[in-house]
Amino acid sequence: MIWWLAFRAIxxxxxxxxxxxxxxxxxxxxxxxxxxxxxxxGFRAALGLSIIPPYQTxxxxxxxxxxxxxxxxxxxxxxxxSLSLVYDREMGSMRLLLTAPLPRWWLLLAxxxxxxxxxxxxxxAFLAIAAGVGIHMPWQGYIVAIPAxxxxxxxxxALGLMLxxxxxxxxxxxxxxxxxxxxxxxxxxxxxxxxxMKEASPLLAQICAVNPFTHAxxxxxxxxxxxxxxAAAGWVLLALMVFGxxxxxxxxxxxxxxxxKGS
Amino acid sequence: xxxxxxIHGVSYSYGAKAALSEVALEVPKGRFCALLGPNGAGKSTLxxxxxxxxxTRTGRITVAGQDLAxxxxxxxxxxxxxxxxxxxxxxxxxxxxxxxxxxxxxxxGREAEARTAEALERLGMAERAAxxxxxxxxxxxxxxxxxxxxxxxxxxxxxxxxxVGLDAAAxxxxxxxxxxxxxxxxxxxxxxxxxxxxxxxDQLAILHRGRLLADGITRDLRGDEPLREMFxxxxxxxx
Numbered sequence: 001m002i003w004w005l006a007f008r009a010i011x012x013x014x015x016x017x018x019x020x021x022x023x024x025x026x027x028x029x030x031x032x033x034x035x036x037x038x039x040x041x042g043f044r045a046a047l048g049l050s051i052i053p054p055y056q057t058x059x060x061x062x063x064x065x066x067x068x069x070x071x072x073x074x075x076x077x078x079x080x081x082s083l084s085l086v087y088d089r090e091m092g093s094m095r096l097l098l099t100a101p102l103p104r105w106w107l108l109l110a111x112x113x114x115x116x117x118x119x120x121x122x123x124x125a126f127l128a129i130a131a132g133v134g135i136h137m138p139w140q141g142y143i144v145a146i147p148a149x150x151x152x153x154x155x156x157x158a159l160g161l162m163l164x165x166x167x168x169x170x171x172x173x174x175x176x177x178x179x180x181x182x183x184x185x186x187x188x189x190x191x192x193x194x195x196x197m198k199e200a201s202p203l204l205a206q207i208c209a210v211n212p213f214t215h216a217x218x219x220x221x222x223x224x225x226x227x228x229x230x231a232a233a234g235w236v237l238l239a240l241m242v243f244g245x246x247x248x249x250x251x252x253x254x255x256x257x258x259x260x261k262g263s
Numbered sequence: 264x265x266x267x268x269x270i271h272g273v274s275y276s277y278g279a280k281a282a283l284s285e286v287a288l289e290v291p292k293g294r295f296c297a298l299l300g301p302n303g304a305g306k307s308t309l310x311x312x313x314x315x316x317x318x319t320r321t322g323r324i325t326v327a328g329q330d331l332a333x334x335x336x337x338x339x340x341x342x343x344x345x346x347x348x349x350x351x352x353x354x355x356x357x358x359x360x361x362x363x364x365x366x367x368x369x370x371x372g373r374e375a376e377a378r379t380a381e382a383l384e385r386l387g388m389a390e391r392a393a394x395x396x397x398x399x400x401x402x403x404x405x406x407x408x409x410x411x412x413x414x415x416x417x418x419x420x421x422x423x424x425x426x427v428g429l430d431a432a433a434x435x436x437x438x439x440x441x442x443x444x445x446x447x448x449x450x451x452x453x454x455x456x457x458x459x460x461x462x463x464x465d466q467l468a469i470l471h472r473g474r475l476l477a478d479g480i481t482r483d484l485r486g487d488e489p490l491r492e493m494f495x496x497x498x499x500x501x502x
Contacts, residue, residue, distance in 0.1 A: 002369030009366030013352065013359075020354045092348030099314050100367040101340035253318040 006102055007110045014081075014114035018121065028122045029129065031076065032069035036130060040065055052193055054225035062135050066127070067221035068190025070145075071213060073126060074119040074153045075184060079176050081115035082160025098251075105248050112161060112244075116153030123149050141224040148223035148233075152216035155236050158243035159212075165250025188214040212239035265292040266328045267450025268313075268419045273322030275308055282308040283473045286322070290452055290466065292418065295445035297461040297481070298454040300470035301498050306454045307347075309470070310423045313452075314344050327418040327450075340368065343412035345422040351396045351407060357383065358392040360407070361414060368415035382410040402433030409437065419450045426460065434460070458491045471498045 018024060044061035051058060097107050127142060137145075163180065185191075187204065188211050198205035208214050215235035222229035268290040275283040283305045290296040300306045311317055313324060315335055324331040329338040351360050358379055365375040383389045386406050396404060405425060412420060422441065426434040438460045445451045453460070461467060463482040467490075468475055476497050477484050485493045 005366050005369055005371045009363050009371075013355070013363050016355055016359065017352060092346050092350035093352070095314065095316060095346050095348065096344075096350040096364070097367070098316060099339055099342070099344055101336040101369070102367075103336070253315050254320075 003102060003106060006100060007106070007113075010097070010107070010110040011114045011117060014118060015121075018118050025122070025125065028073065028076070029126055032073055032126050033129060035069055035072070036062060036066065036135070037133070052195070054222045054227040054229075062130075064193070065191055066130055066135055066137075067224055068188070068217045070123045070126065070149060070220050071152060071188070071190055071217040072185060073122045074116070074149065074156050074216065075181060075213060077115055077119040077122065078153065078156030078158075078160040079163075079181060080160075081118070082112070082157055082164050104251055104253070108161060108247065108251060109244075112154055112157035115157040115160075116150050119153035119156075120146065120149050137224045138226055141226050144226055145220055145223040148219045151233070151236050151240070152220060155212060155216060155240040155243065158240055158247055161247040162243045162250060165247055184211060184213040187211050188217055190214075190217045212236060215239070266325065267292040267294065268296075268421075268452055269323075269325035270309075270313075271323040271325075273309070273312060273319060273324065275312060275319045275321070281473055283312075286470070286473075286475050288468050288475065288478060290419075290450045292327075292450045293445060293448050294466050295442050295451045295453065295462070296466040296468060298452055298468050298470060299456065299458065299461065299494060300454070301456055304470045304498075305473040306470060307423065308473075310346075310421065310454060313421055314342070314346075315339065340415065341418045343415065343417035343420045345405075345408045345412045345420075345425045347423045347425075347427060349404065349408070350411065351404060353397040354395055356393050356395055357388065357399070357407065360396055361411060364411045365414050370415060378414050382414055386410055401429055402436070405429060405433065405437055406440075409440070413444075417449070420444065420452070422451070422453045424454055424456070426455070426457070458494050461490060469494065469497055 040062045055063075097111065098104060100107060123145075127137075127145075131137075159180075163176075187208050189197075189208060190213070194205050194208055194214070197208055212235060215232040218229055219232040219236055222232065268288075270286055270288040273283055273286045274281070286305075286309065288296070288298075298306060298309070312319055313331075315331055315338075318332060324338075326338040327341040329341060331338040352363075355363075361379040361382060362375050365371070365378060370378060379392075380389070383392055386403075388403065388407070391399070391403075396407070399407065408425070409422075412422075420441070425441075426437060429437065441451055441453060442462065442465075455461075461481055463480075465481050467477065467479065467481040467484055469477040481490065488496075
């Protein structure tokens with residue numbers, strides 16, 4: 001069947017590209033590892049964590065931020081793979097993708113799924129290294145986290161796709177870092193629990209609470225400890241649907257790409 | 264005339280700025296049509312509409328009889344496109360790239376392998392199948408783009424300035440090759456701003472400021488005037 005054939009080919013191509021570029025894997029791992037091994041080590045003394053779900057005992061700061069760093073991997077990947085579509089380098093392959101004789105939503109879904117799959121591979125490598133330096137989760141948690149990471153990856157990929165279709169100014173990665181990645185990452189529960197944020201500023205805590213990235217991180221965190229978090233799953237799913245619908249609207253040939261005029 | 268590519272009264276504007284007005288062009292099968300226009304004439308806009316990157320409500324486009332707006336998938340399935348931008352993945356092998364394009368058009372398994380092998384054979388590149396595209400020179404990469412656009416055996420072939428960045432020999436070779444494809448029955452639309460890629464027997468359409476200034480057989484259009492002179496006269500007169 002052509003639909004499935006094309007879907008598989010898009011995933012396969014993305015995987016080959018990823019595995020073919022060793023440098024990309026290393027670069028993708030260095031970022032969360034620096035946070036884990038350097039930032040967390042320096043920060044653990046400054047931040048006292050009480051027992052909050054899903055943890056049943058006092059935990060070290062490294063353990064706390066590990067799920068957040070998985071979220072960060074998904075966030076960077078989602079932005080990178082989707083926004084690379086609008087750069088010249090990828091312009092041709094995106095055009096080619098969109099001229100395949102298949103519905104556009106299907107092609108974009110395949111593209112986002114491929115990105116989420118890469119995020120999953122990177123998270124697996126990251127968690128393996130983290131385990132190597134003594135940051136363990138329950139072993140079943142690693143399995144339960146797979147769908148959670150995939151869902152987070154899909155949601156953040158859809159966000160990137162939506163941005164790539166709407167915002168012309170975000171054509172360089174620095175802009176994306178400043179206006180999307182940093183706010184989303186810092187205004188979330190990735191680095192500090194929300195109650196800690198509330199002590200500092202109730203307003204900021206409220207912003208964190210509606211940030212879909214917070215829910216992506218919590219979804220991964222709870223999954224790693226084998227606890228259900230339906231609220232987080234619901235939020236992430238909702239965000240996925242909203243971003244996905246907006247991305248499809250943005251890539252609708254009757255409007256979408258016309259905003260970025262060719263010559 | 265067997266229906267190849269049909270463009271009927273197509274207009275498009277970016278906000279208030281009109282990019283194409285009432286463009287009408289018919290390219291039957293077996294015909295090489297050169298779409299000649301200076302930069303900014305609207306060629307890229309027309310290509311974006313033809314490849315359904317975006318759509319317009321004014322006018323109609325048909326590909327081998329299929330309406331692009333009403334039956335986009337049937338129309339796209341009959342169309343091969345060589346874009347101005349490269350579409351090959353430099354880090355993947357020649358063979359892998361072609362298999363990917365085949366799969367996007369629903370060709371998989373042994374059929375895809377056979378067509379890939381056949382395409383490489385035709386390009387004289389069979390022995391380079393396992394090399395990454397990065398190892399190929401510009402001319403070979405362009406030829407591969409062409410092979411890529413033909414792998415699903417389209418009836419209409421669109422090329423958007425396909426010789427950009429090539430040296431004279433590679434340019435001549437690819438121009439000749441695509442003329443052969445038209446002789447074998449493909450409807451070809453070749454956008455360019457270089458008059459020396461156009462032959463006297465080709466159909467010629469001159470686009471300037473979003474309007475079609477001329478459409479006919481090159482020999483008839485230019486009479487005794489060299490094509491280059493005529494092109495400059497037509498597109499310069501309004502400047």
